[in-house]
Amino acid sequence: MKARHISWLALFTALSVVGGMLKVPxxxxSVALDSFPALLAAGLLGAVPGALVGAFGHLISALMxxxxxxxxxxLIAAEMAAIMWLFGWLYARGKRFFSLTVFVLLNGLVSPAPFILLMGWPFYVGMVLSLMIASLVNGVIGALLLPRLLPVYERLIGRVRA
Structure with missing residues (x-):
């Protein structure tokens, strides 16, 4: 990976830290606006960098x-990495709206599902609304910023990575 890409990865991770400070009740x-920088990283840098930003962003948000x-x-960081990787993979193949829909549904409904076994249905039901709101807000921010950042990124760095 080139130094430029590492710098962009660090930038998106830092943005994820800032987003992690914007909590959703x-x-x-740990439910916060820390995912939209990972969406941007996955759309611009590729699926793997997006996965890294998603995992680190969640861990930093949880730490704060x-x-x-x-x-x-x-476990949640691993889920975020997988969701961001899938988003980046779909986005690179031109399935932009579908990739955002998949992100919102996986992050809001599916990712808390393992906690049904660990903490029961009340925890899952209590988390879903907050996670769906946070996922929707993160997704909308990503959907608004990605098309505007793509030309800038391509002009500065080159083609967008898959």
């Missing part, structure tokens, strides 16, 4: 929120 304090779920945040 939820039973767990006091790590309420403890080591279970590693």
């Amino acid at each position: 939820a039973p767990v304090s 929120g006091g790590m309420p779920l403890g080591p279970l945040h590693a």
Whole structure:
């Protein structure tokens, strides 16, 4: 990876930290606007850098929120990495609206599903609304910024990576 790409990766991770400070009211304090920089990274840099920003962004957001779920945040970070990778993969193939829809549904409805086994249905039901709102807001911000940043990124760096 070139130094320019590493710099962009660091920039998006830093933006994810800032987004992690913008919390969405939820039973767990790690629900925040930390995903839209990962969406931007996945759309501009590619699926793998987007996955890295998604995982680190969640961990930093959880750390700033006091790590309420403890080591279970590693599971959430892995889920975020997988969701961002899939988003980046779909986005690179021109399925822009579908990729955002998949992101919102996976992040809002599917990612908290393992916690049904760990913490029960009340936790899942309590989290879904907050996660859906945060996913929708992150997705809308990503959808608004990505088309505007693509030409800038291509002019500065070159072609967008898949």
